[in-house]
Amino acid sequence: MKSHAAHSLDRWQRDHVYLADRHDKRARRVWIAVWLTAAMMVAEIAAGYAFGSMALLADGWHMATHAGALGLAGLAYRYAARHARNAHFSFGTGKLGDLAAFTNAIVLALIAAFIVYESVRRLLMPEPINYDDALIVAAVGLLINLGCAALLHEKAAGGAAADHGHDRASHDHDHGHSHRDHNLHGAYLHVIADAATSVLAIAGLLAGRLWGWAWMDATVGLIGAAVIGRWSLGLMKSSGAVLLDAVPDRGLEQRIRSRLESDADRVTDLHLWRLGPGHYAAMASLVSTAPQTPAQYKARLQDLPSLSHVTVEVEPCEICETL
Structure with missing residues (x-):
């Protein structure tokens, strides 16, 4: 009798699974980016020790932070899918990606702060730079990061059409941002940040190699840190709003x-x-x-x-x- 009563309630009950569309596909793409970044990290660190290159070692450990951040995004996808129907989570695990994104935003901010510290230190106390080795490292790193960025890039979700055409334009901006998968976006920002620093590093290294402007290497580091810091604050604001249950639209x-x-x-x-x-x-x-x-x-x-x-x-x- 009791089981029959429970069965009769099925059509009024819901499962509280609120994951992103293409959740599993996005998770696979993040893990591919993790392994590509980790492979580049291991190669750079190994080459740095083998050839005594501080540039290779520094970039290798820098990529380690991004590999860790991407790994966090991948683990968030895995945990959210595994516990999507766990009754312990009142409204499912859909916000876990926002929590991972907020954490990654903090990591980005720390990376930006570290770049500022290193850039200022090198402006005050210049060090000799092996331009040829550093340019090779920056170029290879740029190619890896561009590949990961292409893998993780998605256009902002447009979502379903509004119920009235005349008010659609007024909510498209909020609607697109509230549909964004912040976990994927956070992973994407990490590889874009690394790609941007590689581009700036190549520009600074070329200037130093061709014209002897050693100070350009540290200067472009400061510019890169400012860009990364801005991305970090934007991601922190958007993911934090979700965690605080701000009105999304x-x-x-x-x-x-x-x-x-x-x-x-x-x-x-x-x-x-x-x-x-x-x-x-x-x-x-x-x-x-x-x-x-x-x-x-x-x-x-x-x-x-x-x-x-x-x-x-x-x-x-x-x-x-x-x-």
Whole structure:
């Protein structure tokens, strides 16, 4: 009898799986980037010890930080998929990628700070540079990073069309960012940051080799650190907003409110937050002089994009003649 009752509730229950589209495919691409970066790291460190090149050693350990960051992104994908249906997580594991992205943003900031420290130190105390070896290292590193960047690059998700054409433009910006897989974006920023520093390093090394401008190597390091720092802050802000349950799409919030409210109904409390890439949850409280069932209010929202979990509570407003 009990099992029959549980079976009869199946169509009202939900599984709370809020992972990104193409989750497994994205995870595989991140792991390929991890192994490419790790292989380059091992080769540079081994060559550095074998040939006594500090440039090779420094770049090898620098790539180790990026390999670790990419590995963190890969582990986040794996853990999120493995525990997607774990009841311990009230709203699934869709935010785990945002947690990994926030951590990677901090790692990027630390890398930027280290580059600033090294660049300033070398400006104050210049060291001899083996330009030929350093240029080879920078060029090979650039090729590896460009390959990883191509592997991890995705256009911002456009998402489903809005319910009304006239208000689509007003929410496209928020909608695209709230659909972004911050975990993949964080991994992408790591390889782009490394590629950018390689480009700047090549420019600085060429200037030093051709014209004797040894100070250019440290100067372009400072420029690279500023760019990486800016990317870090942007990723920290976007992933942190998800972790703090900030409203992901003001336009969608307004459409939910306008659809729920009528002559008899007023929204008194409304919460909208992101559960995972492309998945939102909404919780609304209404008062009404002619209350309907929660299912009828939910039906008004059923075609809105990406609303994966909706809760509605209704209270009769018996003391109000009009709302």
